[in-house]
Amino acid sequence: MDDLRDLARTLLESGEVQVVIGWEDGRRGARPAFVTAPEGAGRLIFDTRCVHNLATYLNPRRPQLTGLGKVAMVVKGCDVKAVAGLLREEQLTRERLVIIGVRCGGVLEEPALPRAAELTPATVAPRCYGCDNREPSLVDYLVGAPQPEPPPPAMTIDDRVAALDSMSPQERWQFWTDQFSKCVRCYACRQVCPLCVCERCIADKTMPQWIETASHPRGNMAWNLVRALHLAGRCVGCGECERFCPVDIPLSLLNRKLQQVVADRFDYVVADDPEKAAPIGDYRPDDRQEFIK
């Protein structure tokens, strides 16, 4: 942790950046930190509670941060895929950002603990299992000691998606209808998503009202499916939408299913290379089109 703090202090002292965005210890566990003075660098932490994908603070829908100046951001390997997504979609200028990567051995499902806890199948964030980017490469600095691989969760996200796939369409429809019926339409999933970048979301458009705002089954189904589809091939699987959901809708299962479909149809897996075009922004003459009859 000392190397992270020393680096943050140096960057702030030299004036290379005006704010370092990382994690700190809050009253209720780890939380995002915005360090603007060199003497504040000692607040920064990195441990298994540093769950938040801070890349969401680089999203252009954050006018409260534009006045803070040039940013240095601490990222895990999963978070940096979202940074790459913002660069890929030209929402961000690489030169205006210093990226501090941390070597990561996985995080907890929830950060609200007074101190770091060991990862076990019961506590590890399910998305960490099988992580392909524990040492981020799209970085200016890489800090921390190499970490062991995270343990598998009690049931992996892929196994849960497979269990849903094995249901009959009626059962699966019922499952999602039940889950979406809980939705209170707060749009926390959208607000926290690093890649929900639309200046004006379709859910907020009223002329015409494409998606009904009332939290009845019709409106809830429309919102949740549109959100998921708009992130197909863009979602990095950070799971923040599910973590922020106040009514525990398992959005990760929907997002993972779409990742699988995109991998199958377009041979595309979201990575931290901003130059690799995502299917949604890429046209290929040999795209399969057998569904057009």
Added chain:
Amino acid sequence: MSGERFLGTEDLAGLVGDLLAAGTQVIAPAVAGTCASPAALASSACLRPGAAPELIQYLSIQDPALLALGRGMPSLSLKSFFLPQNEALLHWKQRGSAIELEPAPVERRRRVVLGAKPCDAAALEILDRVMRWDYVDELWVGRRDATAVFTLACPMEDDSCFCPAVGAAPDGTRGADGLLTPVDGGYLVEATTDRGRELLAAHADRLKDLDALSDGADLRDQAEAFRAAARERVAANLQIDAESVRAWIATHYDDPLLTALGVRCNGCGACSSVCPTCHCFDIVDEPDGVGCGTRRRCWDTCQTGKFTAHASGHNPREDQNVRFRQRINHKFSIYPLRFGEVLCTGCGRCTRVCHAGQDLVEILATIDVAARRGEPEPTAAGEGDAA
């Protein structure tokens, strides 16, 4: 207290059965989410070996066996039973230029809430002030008038609770008609309004006089000890002078302490959804087909940009710092100034639900220090050096 009577656990179930049999709707904390297949796939907590997590919510129950009194705080407040997430205001039909309007029926079915958190009941009384203000909101008032509320003395949920700091109490009856306090084998029940007394009188066969019980005095001591311990426990979480906080906020609109509160806030509005006192709504017209539709009102939140977006494209609350200040300002300054009550009952749900670490206990403590000393404490609101 002479009005207290004993309600055994079995008699509570019997009372619920009697109410249901009489056609009264019963709302109570109950187990909402189960880990039964296939819903278990939705929750990684359910998939852990040997795990049996309970999700407690206020539910309209049909079976006394579902009661889950005193088993933790419902993650959503009682608000939706009085101001639903969405509700029809009227239906319309249009033929040519003729429009027919059919107002939605005003709900009048009798209801009893058993085991409400005192902070959730207090919110009802605080909201009555705006709902019965210049325009009387018939839907809210209709539901309030049809509903008797009994709170259940609360042991305190966790370190996000601060009800005494904002004028509520873990054993309070504000907004309620009576109070249950857990004791060995059941509850002590006390009615505090005529409506509460009538309800108890109508179900006197389920209640026992304390003086007639051999351990009556002991039960009374138990109940008082439970309440006193809860009051002491929760008072330790936060102590503020609400009036000086109000005055300070009103006179420090542009203070750096109030203008940098939203740096880490994602503007997700989950705090408003779970808040028992947030009551803003949006009214929308939704078509039900060609030439007909429904006007509905839906919960809204000041934490999104759309809330204040003008048709011109201008937005007077252009970023999250300003929107979060509005949240604090409305709850702790504007509403008390207009209605004489803080628009907060200290339930702590906003802090618990915020995965970005916004912490109302910490924010209020910081403002309180600033109000007492006349100037803000640096860095304490968690905005770090930016504050």
